[in-house]
Amino acid sequence: MDVGEPLVPAATVARLPLYLRSLEQLGEDDVATVSSSRLAELAGVNAAKLRKDLSHLGSYGTRGVGYQVPNLAAQIRYELGLDEVSPVVVIGLGNLGQALANHAGFGDRGFPIVALVDVDPAKVGTRIGSMTVAHLDDLARIVTAHDVQTAIIATPVGAAQAVCDQAIEAGIVSVLNFAPTVLQVPEGVALRPVDLALELQILTYYRPRVGRRDENVRLLG
Amino acid sequence: MDVGEPLVPAATVARLPLYLRSLEQLGEDDVATVSSSRLAELAGVNAAKLRKDLSHLGSYGTRGVGYQVPNLAAQIRYELGLDEVSPVVVIGLGNLGQALANHAGFGDRGFPIVALVDVDPAKVGTRIGSMTVAHLDDLARIVTAHDVQTAIIATPVGAAQAVCDQAIEAGIVSVLNFAPTVLQVPEGVALRPVDLALELQILTYYRPRVGRRDENVRLLG
DNA sequence: TAGATTGTTAATCGATTAACAATC
DNA sequence: TAGATTGTTAATCGATTAACAATC
Numbered sequence: 001m002d003v004g005e006p007l008v009p010a011a012t013v014a015r016l017p018l019y020l021r022s023l024e025q026l027g028e029d030d031v032a033t034v035s036s037s038r039l040a041e042l043a044g045v046n047a048a049k050l051r052k053d054l055s056h057l058g059s060y061g062t063r064g065v066g067y068q069v070p071n072l073a074a075q076i077r078y079e080l081g082l083d084e085v086s087p088v089v090v091i092g093l094g095n096l097g098q099a100l101a102n103h104a105g106f107g108d109r110g111f112p113i114v115a116l117v118d119v120d121p122a123k124v125g126t127r128i129g130s131m132t133v134a135h136l137d138d139l140a141r142i143v144t145a146h147d148v149q150t151a152i153i154a155t156p157v158g159a160a161q162a163v164c165d166q167a168i169e170a171g172i173v174s175v176l177n178f179a180p181t182v183l184q185v186p187e188g189v190a191l192r193p194v195d196l197a198l199e200l201q202i203l204t205y206y207r208p209r210v211g212r213r214d215e216n217v218r219l220l221g
Numbered sequence: 222m223d224v225g226e227p228l229v230p231a232a233t234v235a236r237l238p239l240y241l242r243s244l245e246q247l248g249e250d251d252v253a254t255v256s257s258s259r260l261a262e263l264a265g266v267n268a269a270k271l272r273k274d275l276s277h278l279g280s281y282g283t284r285g286v287g288y289q290v291p292n293l294a295a296q297i298r299y300e301l302g303l304d305e306v307s308p309v310v311v312i313g314l315g316n317l318g319q320a321l322a323n324h325a326g327f328g329d330r331g332f333p334i335v336a337l338v339d340v341d342p343a344k345v346g347t348r349i350g351s352m353t354v355a356h357l358d359d360l361a362r363i364v365t366a367h368d369v370q371t372a373i374i375a376t377p378v379g380a381a382q383a384v385c386d387q388a389i390e391a392g393i394v395s396v397l398n399f400a401p402t403v404l405q406v407p408e409g410v411a412l413r414p415v416d417l418a419l420e421l422q423i424l425t426y427y428r429p430r431v432g433r434r435d436e437n438v439r440l441l442g
Numbered sequence: 443t444a445g446a447t448t449g450t451t452a453a454t455c456g457a458t459t460a461a462c463a464a465t466c
Numbered sequence: 467t468a469g470a471t472t473g474t475t476a477a478t479c480g481a482t483t484a485a486c487a488a489t490c
Binding site: 008013014016017018020021022025042043044079080081082086088095096098099100102103104105106108109110111149150173174175176180181182188190192194195196197198199200201202203204205206207208209 | 239241246263264265324327394395409411413419424428430
């Protein structure tokens with residue numbers, strides 16, 4: 001059919017939350033208006049890139065003036081689908097999973113953790129923060145009961161694919177994977193990998209090193 | 222002067238750890254040789270892209286045969302600077318910091334956490350895992366004593382820039398920032414931001430949604 | 443009107459991909 | 467030799483950036 005607006009480029013989508021974060025910081029200080037150059041500075045990007053990114057959402061600025069902070073924030077939220085709160089289930093409650101379960105930053109930004117699941121009998125039934133750990137077999141029921149669409153997978157590598165399959169079977173359509181392995185998901189399911197040690201490995205390349213062919217250091221992100 | 226080999230492109234650097242991770246998994250199963258197509262499949266990338274990426278390191282494959290798993294792993298480790306273990310200090314021991322401090326995945330992959338620091342008198346002196354929390358003011362001494370080059374910042378947003386400045390002052394040259402704010406670092410310091418809630422926000426855009434102009438779902442990562 | 447700043451254009455740059463000659 | 471697979475080329479695609487006309 002080929003109707004409707006063009007896609008927002010992937011590189012832009014990845015930066016919109018960064019702009020939103022800066023806009024929310026400005027909002028807390030009751031700043032009403034912001035220019036592209038100021039917002040770009042706060043987000044750590046080039047001003048031309050920011051304006052180009054925002055142009056994919058439409059024209060929400062005023063020439064000669066700038067952008068209305070609350071209005072632009074609302075447009076970005078709408079574009080990303082952050083209009084409503086998205087409950088999240090954490091699967092796998094080792095050290096990292098427990099930490100993520102307790103991490104206030106998710107709930108603060110619209111992703112309250114509403115359920116925890118594991119398969120370890122020593123963990124099922126215990127309390128972490130204000131929640132009780134359920135068994136993985138209860139996932140379908142939990143997903144339905146809480147209308148959960150998003151899962152955070154923090155299991156060991158060996159269990160991750162099976163757990164992911166089971167989560168999708170239970171109705172999950174959005175997966176943030178912390179297990180350091182590649183997961184396969186069917187079409188219609190969104191997947192994003194986060195490998196914390198891998199981030200340190202990338203950082204190591206750019207860390208100043210002596211006696212190497214190339215000594216360039218670049219500031220990333 | 223302009224001598225030496227050309228830079229490895231940033232997109233390639235970000236993928237090398239992914240290839241290394243797959244090679245290490247193959248090594249555990251005592252697989253000696255792997256083709257670009259198989260390794261690409263394991264890493265979740267296109268085979269042409271993988272060969273192009275590896276070509277930036279030199280020619281370490283054998284035509285008609287493939288790559289020697291241990292040899293290629295060693296070349297990637299060398300290129301990234303992963304030859305030796307890099308001790309890490311975690312700064313800020315809220316929920317996330319405590320979790321990262323206990324996360325075995327760092328030590329397992331060459332980044333042992335050797336020290337923890339905070340400013341909260343209620344935390345300083347307490348034990349987390351096998352370590353005692355030190356005061357931020359002791360950071361310079363700790364950095365010298367353990368030869369630490371890398372810091373993980375997991376403080377509240379309001380404290381992150383000051384803490385980062387202090388860490389650099391103490392001798393840190395590589396910073397993984399989990400505080401959801403943009404940090405400024407001087408030239409010669411490598412910085413990489415990780416914002417966990419932001420990852421969920423990106424995921425939300427690609428999550429299947431009804432009643433939107435665009436319903437494309439893409440598989441990322 | 444004069445000054446400021448957006449939204450868009452167009453040029454450049456970097457990344458991806460398919461195809462295939464080289465070669466084991 | 468025949469089959470397999472690398473390393474490289476060249477075409478395409480997408481992202482970045484500076485510049486500036488539009489316009490508040």
